[in-house]
Amino acid sequence: MANNINFRFFAIFVALIAVIFSLYFVLAAIDFPTDLIFGENDTANYDNDGTFVLNWTAGANGGAVFYGSYISVDGTLFILNATNDSVTGYTFTNNTEGNYSFIVQAENASLASNSTSNTWMVVDTTVPAVSYTTGTPANNAAANRDWIFVNVTATDTNNVSSYLVFSLHNSSGVVNQTQFSYPSSGEQSINWTGLLVNVAYTYNVTGNDSATNSKVTPTRTFTLDDVAPSVSLTKTSSGQTSLELAISGGGTCTADRSGATISGSTLTENGLSCSNSYTYIVTCTDSAGNVGSSSATSFSTTGCSSGDGGGTTTPPPKKVQSWSKITPGAVTIMKNFDPELGIKEIQIEVNNSAQNVKITVTKYAGKPAAVSVVKSGKVYQYLQIEENNLGDKLSKATVMFRAGKSWISSNNLDANDIALFRFDDSAGQWNELPTTHAGSEGNDELYEVELTSFSFFAISEKGTGGAETGETGETGETGEEEKRSLAWLWVLIALVILIGLGWKIRTRK
Incomplete structure (x- = not known):
């Protein structure tokens, strides 16, 4: 009887142990996490900044205490057991380029665990x-x-x-x-x-x-572009021995006359004869290689002076040049002047962009009618420089002008005795400008001066200091009125001396 009881007790004990073990293994079992996905990356499996979030869903048979993320880069273990006790995910940041693989393992309190298969992400921060x-x-x-x-x-x-x-x-x-x-x-x-x-x-x-x-x-x-440029010519200025033409049509241009030179859209020819007509054909090639030519167009130089005061009246020689745009930081040069104008070149610098700029240089044989005061002393030449659409955008203009060596010598002057004078209309006076002798060229001495505005000018002998006012001279003269004033002064002095001598003789008698 006792044996039966012991056997039954043992059987019950074994059964209980079996039940306990069965419950343990049932309770310890855990499913692996599912829906392993990335967030905050750029595409499903590529990222360009190294920051992304690894998300997952808990397994159906849950009870996980924590989740561990095992990360390797290009096959080498990088982070081991980066744990997170939430299923919301794990944020990972590393901008080292490479192929990152991830395994997420879930583990419960019974130390039962299960893992996902590998999921990969490529970090690529290099711009193509x-x-x-x-x-x-x-x-x-x-x-x-x-x-x-x-x-x-x-x-x-x-x-x-x-x-x-x-x-x-x-x-x-x-x-x-x-x-x-x-x-x-x-x-x-x-x-x-x-x-x-x-x-x-x-x-x-x-x-x-x-x-x-x-x-x-x-x-x-x-x-x-398959359209040839349409080329036309217009005269912008002329002298007795020169012509200047504006070329429309664009491109790189050549002229059929060997004496003509082209700079940009301006054709200039010097050394011509007065009152003569000259014919030009200009051919231009545009940037696409299309070629177009102007028709044969004739232009005349100004008339010859009659020499007796009653002949043909000719307009003063001038040169006009235009630019569609002048920009700061670059020097714009006006050159190819007829030597009779007295200017070699003008360098223009601006402080702000200027559109549709035009510069006109005019030579005068004597005092311009618009000038109220004759320049005193020995004057080589009067001239005027005008501008359009430049105004206060002009930073400075460097003018190189010329004076004939023979004129300087015949007036008993030295090359360093020449200066440029600017007429101040508001003050009614001529002001001498700081002038630098810049060398010589052929029959001329060259000089340089800086301007901040344009006006009427005179190329003349240097003054003795101060401004000049009054009607005291004419172009190329030697100051005759000044000499006459001095002569009258000597006459008055002599008259005073004679009166004094006469009074003294009379008192002695």
């Missing part, structure tokens, strides 16, 4: 490289054709699903966009053909990678 290379037109170029060829070099350090986008636009919008994979050779090109001509196009190329890094080349403009 792309730049124009051989064959690509320069910016603002043009050509007479209907196609545009663009060639680039392109590389990407982490070349995974990287691609290039070639984009072409005109004023109406997108003309074409073509996508290519990054080339293994390092170069990729495209040739857009059959395009509309006489149209300006813009193009660029964008390099992209899987982590949304991108690089865009500078946008360039290219014009398809």
Whole structure:
């Protein structure tokens, strides 16, 4: 009987132990986390800044106390057991480029655990490289054709699903966009053909990678142009021995006369004869290679002086030059003057951009009618410099002028005795300007002076100091009125002496 009781007790004990173990293993079992995904990255598996969140969902058979994240970079363990007791996720930051793999392990209080399979994320912070290379037109170029060829070099350090986008636009919008994979050779090109001509196009190329890094080349403009320039000529100034013509039509131009020189859009020819007509044909080539010529156009120099005061009246010689725009930081030069104007060149500097600027230089044989005071002393030449649309935008103008060596010598002057005088209309006087002797050229001495505004000027002998006022001289004269004033002074002195002598003789008698 006792044996039966012991056996039954043992059986019950074994059964209880079995039940306890069964319950333990049932309770200890745990499912692995599910829905292992990333957040805050740029694409599903690529990131360009190294900051992202690893999220997961607890297994169906829960009870996890904590979750551990095992992270390796390119196969090497990087972070071990980065724990988190929440299922909301784990934030990870590291901008070292590489292929990161993640395993999340759930563990409960009974030390039962289960893990996810590997999930990977690529960190790529390198921007693709792309730049124009051989064959690509320069910016603002043009050509007479209907196609545009663009060639680039392109590389990407982490070349995974990287691609290039070639984009072409005109004023109406997108003309074409073509996508290519990054080339293994390092170069990729495209040739857009059959395009509309006489149209300006813009193009660029964008390099992209899987982590949304991108690089865009500078946008360039290219014009398809098959229209030849329309060239015409107009006279802007003339003298007895010179002509100056304005050329419209643009491009690089040449003239059919060997004596003519062209600077920008201005044609100048010196050494001509007075009262003669000269015919010009100017040919211009635009930036697209199109060529156009003007018709044969004739222009006349001014009339010859009669010499008896009753002949042909000729306008004063002048030179006019225009610029569509003058910008700060660059010197704009007006040159190719007829020597009779007395100016060699004018260098213009501005402090702000000026549009549609015109400078006019006029030579006068004597005192200009608009000037109220004759310059005293020996005057080589009067002249006027006028400006349009420049005003207070003028920073300074450096004027190089000339005076004839024979005139200087015949007036018993030295090359260093010459200065430029500016007429001050408000004060009614001539003011001497600081003038530098800059050497000589042929039959002339050259001088340089800086101006901050324009007016009437006189090239004259230097004064003795101070400003000059009053009607005291004429061009090229030696101060005759000044001499007459001194003569009267000596007459008065002699008269006083004679009266004194007469009075003394009379008193002795």
